[in-house]
Amino acid sequence: MSGSVYKLRCPHCHHGLRVRNSVAQHPLLRSIYMQCTNVACGATFRGQMEITHAMSPSGCPTPDIQLPIADAEIRRQAIERENSKQVDIDDIFDSQEAQGGQA
Numbered sequence: 001m002s003g004s005v006y007k008l009r010c011p012h013c014h015h016g017l018r019v020r021n022s023v024a025q026h027p028l029l030r031s032i033y034m035q036c037t038n039v040a041c042g043a044t045f046r047g048q049m050e051i052t053h054a055m056s057p058s059g060c061p062t063p064d065i066q067l068p069i070a071d072a073e074i075r076r077q078a079i080e081r082e083n084s085k086q087v088d089i090d091d092i093f094d095s096q097e098a099q100g101g102q103a
């Protein structure tokens, strides 16, 4: 697949958005650049992806990274999403590296 289509939708035409590039702003924050997959639309966007909680602790923690532990509601939502089989975010950045993009 050439670029991944995440579950983000174009706010204009509601077709899928393809992540074209991403830039690290901070260890917990990336800016992402997206393009609508509808050739008749062609809109492009910038957004952000942020790590907000730890679902389980790291086996090799970094002292500078302090995150709240996910509560029961966040865990319940994660289980529901896992069952719905969304595209894994690692697939997005893996495909960008293969294309020579910044990831």
Ligand SMILES: [Zn+2]
Pocket (backbone or CB within 6 Å): 010, 011, 012, 013, 014, 015, 036, 037, 038, 041, 042, 043
């Ligand atoms: Zn669009």
